Amino acid sequence: MTTSVRIPEETQRRLDALAERTHRSRSFYLREAIERGLPQVEWEYDIAARVGEVRSGAVATETLAEVVAELGLDD
Numbered sequence: 639m640t641t642s643v644r645i646p647e648e649t650q651r652r653l654d655a656l657a658e659r660t661h662r663s664r665s666f667y668l669r670e671a672i673e674r675g676l677p678q679v680e681w682e683y684d685i686a687a688r689v690g691e692v693r694s695g696a697v698a699t700e701t702l703a704e705v706v707a708e709l710g711l712d713d
Contacts, residue, residue, distance in 0.1 A: 643668075
């Protein structure tokens, strides 16, 4: 699949320099960056969505005291 993105000139220069030094294509490094970075971005958005659910009351929560008691750690 082909996708176009606009990147800052400085990023383009860095990408070109890396590709030239390593004899790889820009596409190789763009693909590499996306594959390495996408899981992190997905995780961050999932966490933000979960926080929103908790704050809205859509998800049940327990206090620390309840968790401690449930685990039998209140001795």
